[in-house]
Amino acid sequence: MTENQQSLFAAVDALLAQPRDLPAPAERVRLREAAHYSRAELAAALQVTPGTVAGWEAGREPQGATRAAYARLLDGLAARYPAPSPAAPTSGPQTASDAPSGISPVPTPAPVAEPDRLPNGSVVTATVEPCVLCARPTPYRAAGRPQHMGGLCATNTGATPTSSPAGARTAPAPADNASGGRPQREREETGGLIAQAVTQALADNGGDVDAALAVLVKRAIPDAMALLNSTRVGSTYDFTNYVDTDAIPILAKPSRDGADQIWEGRPKWRNRQVEAGPGRTVAALDVNGAYLSALKTYLPIGTLRHSEGGEYDRKRSGVYLIDPPSWEHEDLPNPLGHRQTPGPLWVTDPTLRLLIRLSGPKYGLITPPVIHESWTSGASEALLERFRRELARARDTAIEDGDHITLEYVKAMYSKFVSTIGESAANREMRRPDWMHIIRSQAFANLWLKARKARQAGLTVVRMMGTDELHVIGDWRRVFTEGRKLTEMKLKDEYTVGRED
Amino acid sequence: MAGRWNNFGEFGAQGVPGWVALGRELDRQVTGIKSPVDSPRGLAARLRYLTKSPAGMEAMRRAGINARQRTIDAWLQKKQKPRRANLERIDAAYWDLRRRNLAVEWARRLERGTRIEIHPVDQRSVVRGREREIPVRRMTVRGHQIWDDIIQAWVDGDAGLLDIAWDEIITDIGSDYDSYSHVTSIGFGF
Incomplete structure (x- = not known):
């Protein structure tokens, strides 16, 4: 050259x-x-x-x-991927004729850019009627027929959700993006991350399921964090990833592998009366994805702040030093779990919420707990909600399709997420020991409410333990649906309890 | 230190200089032998770690352990227990070497940069009307040079260099960088 x-x-x-x-x-x-x-x-x-x-x-x-x-x-x-040619009418008309809105079958009208005008130049408005293009109501007319101004159907913001085409949520039209605000599509797209990771792992391992699963489980923590970050885009609250545990004495561990002072209320309960009674058959039930469901809980957004005494504020969440109320009911476990040390204890928000609920007029099971101190921050139930939904949806689909690998991968993601968001060397992207305790407590509180539901329906609760185990006597299928979905219960085992006569 | 915030704390703001928080955050990430040095298990593990390499012997020397090789061998074989003073030196030598070794690994991982979260000073006790609006800040710190400096300064306990590195980080924030010369804490992972 x-x-x-x-x-x-x-x-x-x-x-x-x-x-x-x-x-x-x-x-x-x-x-x-x-x-x-x-x-x-x-x-x-x-x-x-x-x-x-x-x-x-x-x-x-x-x-x-x-x-x-x-x-x-x-x-x-x-x-x-060239852009679709703008001349041809997009899916609007087809969708409109498919939509069950009862409009007269108009042979694919082309969008008319210029709305009808009165002689003085102002736009013609008439009774609100379904637009011929998108079937959503509009007062405007173009070429004598109801149509949105300038054919800008998708940008009409006040549309009633009931009349929108059924497919709009899953396949948003590209023009939806122009409507301002946070469009639905943002919420949809992260679902791809899980499927992509599985496909990629299978491809990398030449279709060897076991090898691919091993790889996926190994990277479950970073993948869960990436998924969480992708669901944070456009969210209302920007939560703090790292809390300074040195500044919060009750969250500080006394030694490198000691436990902090939070009581999570892990259940470990057996019904003594039943065990002493005559022999009966017990069904050991299992809650599906208990920790996944427990991601829906009030989580503190910022760093926890200390305050002495005072009322309970529903808009805040954190940890509280309370006097445990006494528990006098032998047929139901103590919602505080298997606590043997007397005196005040530090509980998390879900436990306290449960106690307050149980002390209310509807339940009337205990006296209201007394709060001495608290470490709290403003809270939201929505912080992990999109993350939870993504995982739950992937889980549901995997169960329907019998997709073992995705199921195990999702399970590894949420369980490892919960166990490593505290102070773990395995997950440095987050340090929220408060969240870890709160999510666990929420799982225990959910389990307690299931036990109570069973008891109310006339079943006998025999055991409640761990995160997800509920053992009952009676026709439990009347109370719970059997299945693998998050809302259903799984039968793990059946055994006999009581004296053998 | 960036310095328009001259009399820090005059109106009741509480915090530490950014470089202190930076060092604390690194300290928090140190992992190692969990058993204390006065337990047989903790001592044996430390001695194994220290005697495995020339760097370990060097670390012991730096910590002021002047015992002869024969004595160290006797410690290793549990024929003899180190004296109290030497136990403390062994512990110091262990953590010194551990931090150095971790630093090498961290510097490698931090080549790609990481996202740090800066928690602003605590203004709850600031005189009314004197509060500043300082949000929690998240920023990605890239460039192996800056992280190399930070880690080197942390290993050497070089406050001056750490301070310079912190200044460099916060100047990227823009005009309100000075609000972050003091902070309550910093968080990051790598």
Whole structure:
């Protein structure tokens, strides 16, 4: 190559490297999704955080070298997945005629850009009728027929949800993105992470299920954290990942592997009366995915703050020093679990909520607990909700499909998540021992409520232990549905208890 | 130290200089032998760790253990127990070496950078009207140079270098970087 050529090429390269307009944000999202990449994957390739990619897709502009790389990526994707031609009417009309809204069958009307106008120039409005394009109500008219202004059906924001096409949630139209706010699609897309990881692991191991599962279980913790981070995008509350345990004495461990002072209320209970009575058959029931369900709980958002005494605030969560109320009911376990040391104890929010509930007029089982001290922060039940839903959905699908590998992978993700978000060297991305205690306590509280439900329905509760075991006598299928779903119970074993006569 | 926040704490804000919090966070991540040095198990494990490599012998020397090789062998074979003073030195030597070895591993992992969470100063007892609006800040700190410096400073106990590194981190925040020259704590993983 001659020197002249070289300088020519350099000049061309410089031109190519100039900042130029990137595709519109909606198009950026479409391209990425068309290629089935997650934000995290894109971010890893471009050496930025998934949040940054989310920012670009929300309209922010990348800078410098990253911009060039992103532009190149989008160009490549655009070549592979060209935009659908805008001339043909999109799925709107078809969806509309499929929708059970009873509109007259109009032969695929084309969108009319200009709305009908009165002679004075103002837009014609009439009785609200279903739009011929999207079947959602509109007062506007175009070419004499009800239609949204300028054919902008998807952007109408006040649409009644009942009349929207049934498929809208699972297959949002690309134009949905322009509607502002947080579109539904953001909530949908992270579900791909789990399926992608499983597919990838199977491909890497040549379809060997056991080997793939071993790999997946091994990376369950980082994968769970990546999934959690992907569900945080666009969420209302930004929770704190690291609490300074040195500043919160009750969360500090006395030694390197000692336990802190929190009492989680783990149940370990057996019904003495039944064991002394005549022999009867007991069904040992198991709660499905107890810790997964327990992710739905009020979690403190920020760092815990100390306060002395006082009332219980439902909008806060954390840990509380209480006087344990006495428990006088022999047919039901103590909601505080198997506590043998007397005196005040530190309990978490779910346990306290349960105690307060049980002291109310509806239950009237105990005296109200007295709070001495607390370490709390403002709380939300929604912090892990999207994370939980993603996992629950993957679990449900895996059970339906008999997909053993996804099921085990999901199980490893949520159980390891709960056990390592405290102070664990296995998970450095988070240090929330308070959350760990709270989630566990929530699982125990859920189990207690199931025991109570069984008792109310006339069953005899024989044992309640661990996180998920409930042993009962009687026709339990009347009370609980048998199955593997999160809302159902699984029969683990049947045995005989009592004196053998 | 970044310094427009001159008389820190004058109106009741509580916190520590950022570099102190940085060091504490690194201290928190140190793992190692859990049994105490005065238990036979803890002592044996420390001595094994220290006598396995020349670096271990060097660490013992740095900690001021002047025992002859014969004595150390006798400790190892449990024929003899170290004196109280030497027990403490063995413990110090162990943690010194452990931190150095961890530092190598951490520096390798931190080449890709990590996301740190900065918890601002505690303003609950600040005089009314003097509070500042300082949110919890999360930022990705990239570049092996800065992490190499931080870890080196932490291993050497070099407060000056750690302070410089912290200043470099917070200047990336932009105009309100000075709000983070003092913090309550810092969190990160790697």
